[in-house]
Amino acid sequence: MLRLRGRIVAHLLSSSSTSGPAISPLHRLLSASAAAGPISPNPAGFAVEDYLVDTCGLTRPQALKASTKLSHLKSPANPDAVLAFLSGVGLSGADVAAVVAKDPQLLCAKVDKTLAPVVDGLTGLGLSRSDIARLVSLAHAYFRCRSIVPKLHYYLPLLGSSHNLLRLLKRGGSHLLSSDLDKVVKPNVAFLRECGLGDSDIAKLCIHRPRMLTTNLERVRAMVTCAHGIGVPRGSGMFRQALHAVAFQSEEKIAAKLDYLKNTFRWSDAQVSIAVCKAPIVLSKSKESLKRRSDFFFFEVGLEPAYIAHHPVLLSYSMEGRLRPRYYVIKYLKANGLLGQYRDYYSIVMPSEKVFVEKFICPHKKAAPHLAENYATACKGEVPTNFRFT
Incomplete structure (x- = not known):
């Protein structure tokens, strides 16, 4: 039986x-x-x-x-x-x-x-x-607790959708289901709103930093103070990104990362401040990642420290999937007299993949029939023969 x-x-x-x-x-x-x-x-x-x-x-x-x-x-x-x-x-x-x-x-x-x-x-x-x-x-275990229903009744409107809720839980945010709403979560949300963040900003922040809502309020206040300390005040467009970058990092680690940025990219104090204010996310990048980009920008592309400081978003793009392949395409077009009007590196990296292909690949199908194939190969981390310059 x-x-x-x-x-x-x-x-x-x-x-x-x-x-x-x-x-x-x-x-x-x-x-x-x-x-x-x-x-x-x-x-x-x-x-x-x-x-x-x-x-x-x-x-x-x-x-x-x-x-x-x-x-x-x-x-x-x-x-x-x-x-x-x-x-x-x-x-x-x-x-x-x-x-x-x-x-x-x-x-x-x-x-x-x-x-x-x-x-x-x-x-x-x-x-x-x-x-x-x-x-x-x-x-997991929280599903067999009837308290999950009133908690999700609060979280779903805050996060904007069940998709965002499930993304957050997948990233390790299940402690949201055990935290006290009235004593912990709601005071944190109220404070973040006071700092100028809307619910959509809070949702984006917490999907990547789930503990932001469940840590104690004093720690959240300290993170806000730290974000302000790196030059990003409350209410600014970069404030959410700044909180994302400094969340759960000690002041010592942040200071060490600022020093590393300054030395690696040959920046002055003013330049490192400009870079961090424009793209706080650079504080989240590993030292290895930053060093690879520094070497590439200085020794291959030939960028100046001031240029990088004023365009720090360059540090956030994929080296293999975007920075290097697009540089190879532009260098190839220049070498073969196909580029036409001069364009600086930032304006080449910024467009979406679709726009880049339409502007810099498609118009040269006859003059450079293998350009699209070579570009695709470069995006896989390989260097085609046509992209090897002496």
Whole structure:
């Protein structure tokens, strides 16, 4: 009987899909499982570890670890109900295995008292079936807490969409679901609004810095002071980027990065200030990344320190995907008398990929038939023969 039930539940999981009708009522989700007949409260031979492997899809090592938290289970009845419910929500067998491995106690949750009300509440907030399935995978233990519904009732309007919410959770922001809204999150949000950030700015900031909303208010105040200290005042267009750059970094680390920028790009104090104010994100770049760009700009492109300081966004672009390949194209066009009007390096790097190709590749199909192919090769990190200049 246990094997039959296991096969039925496993079939439910393997046949689940994110497409199809809306979430079924509980009695429909469990109907296939019920067809196996009643189960005694303590069926002989029930082994949690085997159940986790055979029915939930865990590996043996995962099951061994998870079973320590489920040693009190004497019957598969509740786990079967949970698995059937998750199948109805739209989780695949692989999704279920991953969720159970991270939160084995989900199998002990009451479907009628906890999981079904949570899903009903999330549906009422406008989350789709696929959104809820992803949320189960990302929220882990917090999904079996009914408090998740009122918290998402607050976060969804703040973040702007379920897509942003799921992105934030994927980046490690699940602690948002455990933080105290009234004592921690809302005061931080209110302070950021006082600093001139709109909800869309807060959403963008927190997707990359999830802890910004859940750390203590004094620490957020210190970050704002630090952003102001590098020359980016509240209310300025770069303030969000400045907060992003200095968040959770000590004053010593920021000072050291400013010194590194100054030395690497041969900047004066005034020039490093200009660069950081225009593009605070440069403070987030690694030393290796900055050094590679410095060498490229100085020794290959021939840029001056002042030019880089006034166009610091150049430091944020991909070396292989943008900076170097576009430079090769322009150098090739110049060498072959095809460039026409002179253009400086910044005006070549700034356009979108589509615009760059339309302006600098397409017009030369006849004169340089292999230019597009060579450019594509350069974007992969290789240097075509035609782009090798002596």
